[in-house]
Amino acid sequence: MSSDxxxxxxxxGTVYVRTADGEQVVGSWQAGSPEEALAYFERKYEGLVVEIGLLEKRVKTTDLSAKDAQVAIDHIREQVDAHHAVGDLDALRTRLDKLVETVDKRREERKQQRAKQSDEARHAKEALVVEAEELAQSDQWRAAGERLRALVDTWKGLPRLDRKSDDELxxxxxxxxxxxxxxxxxxxxxxxxxxxEARKTKERLVSEAEALSNSTDWGPTAARYRELMAEWxxxxxxxxxxxxxxxxxFRGAQDVxxxxxxxxxxxxxxxxSENLKLKEELAEEAEKILPVTDLKAARAAFRSVNERWEAIGHVPRDARPKVEGRMHAVERAIQEAEEAEWRRTNPEARARAEGLTGQLQAAVDKLKGQIEQARTQGNNARADKxxxxLEGRQALLDQALKGLQEFGG
Known part of the structure; x- marks a missing residue:
């Protein structure tokens, strides 16, 4: 009998392995010595050790799925539980149990990670939906359209949610x-x-503008072009x-x-401009008539100037008030001279002026007498009044005397 x-x-020739639960039959060996039998089943054990070591490494360093890892663990555990190897099988079971714990932990971590990723994807998709619904009301057609296309690309890059949530969003x-x-x-x-509609309207405006382009009715046509421009x-x-x-x-027709x-x-x-020059010369000639010394000669001279003035055409509008004002000034001076002459030679007016002057002179003399009498009597208040x-009557008298002088009196 041989042992280790x-x-x-x-x-x-029966081979046994020692476990915590007692000895377990490994198998029967008839082909050689007991030492060779133990060496064979010990190599089986070493194979399991290597297999478990490789699986532990894969679980820790690769993205082996929990499902595939569990299948591999179950496969090795079946071999360990079959007791077809000689060695510390309990130690192998312990390592397999720890490996199961590691796989379960990895499974839970991945589950939480997927839940987190799913939650992030949900929030991201909800944000995309909210933005898309806001953009749906926008009138910034180009910018909003480009942004919506970018949102589609972003959506495609996000992970899918559960079917119901994903479909609703x-x-x-x-x-x-x-x-x-x-x-x-x-x-x-x-x-x-x-x-x-704008094209049809503008076609009509162009047609009218072209029809007016040869008009010589300058004022009304220019006004109509302004109206056409406003309509345009x-x-x-x-x-x-x-x-x-x-x-x-349209512009070409206006330009013509x-x-x-x-x-x-x-x-x-x-x-x-030439007319203005001529009228300025006539205004200068008319101004030489003043001052009026011979009314008849002045009237004749002004009439001659005015006839030539009327024969001349228009002058520039901005120059008209000044040059016409010069002629009007001469005309007014002659008219005033005529009025003064009429007043001087009008018998009725002279008589009225003399009568008024006499009445005022009598009133002034009377007031002077009354003042002297009031002073003599000591009635200064009446005298002052x-x-x-008297001051008012004297002023009227002075004015009447001045008017009387105009009649040569």
Whole structure:
């Protein structure tokens, strides 16, 4: 019989292994010596040790799934429990139990990690949905559209949730994108309709502008062009491919009209500048009539100047008040001289003036007598009152005397 610390071979060739539960039969050996039998089953044991060591390393250093690790552990445990090896089988069971604990711990860690990742993915997708729903109401069509496309790419990069949650969130996300696309499509359809309406309006404005381009009715036509321009601005923009062409035609028609008007106005301005020169010379001639010494000669001279003045055409509007003012000043001076002459030679007016002067002189003399009498009587208050009245009558008398002098009296 042969033995070692973990096993023995009896005289029948039966091999045993020692365990905590007592000896267990390993197998029967008939082909050689007992030492060879123990050496064979000890090599079996060493094989299990190596296999467990490799599995421990894989569990610690690779991403071996918990399921695959458990299958491998169960496979080795079956071999250990079969007692087909000689060695410390209990130690192998202990190592396998620890390995199970490690795998369970790894399984729980991965479960928590997946739960955390799933929670993060849920929050991320919910945030994407909220942003997409906000963008669905935006009128910033280009920026919002680009952002929605970026959100789709971000969504695709996130892990899936459970089917129900993922489907619900995707439905909201997809609905927001559809709502935005529908609003954008409606907006641009409306814009296209507005631009088509603007094109029709501008076609009409261009036609009228071109029809007016050869008009010589300068004032009304210029006013109508201003109205057409206001209508053009109010019409909005036509399609890009039409807008520039319509504007060039519209502007070109105006340019033809205003160029022709400018040419005519330039000729008129030159003519009016020459008229102004002539009228300034006549105004200077008229001013030499003053002062009026011979009324008849002055009237004749002014009439001659005025006839030549009327024969001359318009002058520039800004110069008109000044040059006409000079002529009017001469005309007023002659009129005033005529009025003074009439007053001087009018018998009725002279008589009225003499009568008024006489009445005032009598009133003044009377007041002077009354004042002297009041002073003599010591009634100074009455005298002072009468003197104030005298001042007023004296002023009227002085004015009447001045008027009488105009009649040569």
């Amino acid at each position: 610390p973990w096993g023995r071979v009896d005289e029948t 995707w439905h909201r996300f997809s609905h927001a994108r559809s709502a935005f696309s529908k609003r954008r499509k409606a907006h641009f359809a409306s814009l296209d309709a507005q631009r088509e 601005k109010a019409a909005g923009r036509a399609q890009r491919e039409h807008e520039d062409d319509l504007w060039n035609r 009209f205003f160029a022709a008007r400018s040419s005519v106005f330039a000729e008129r301005d030159a003519e009016q 009468l003197e104030r009245e």
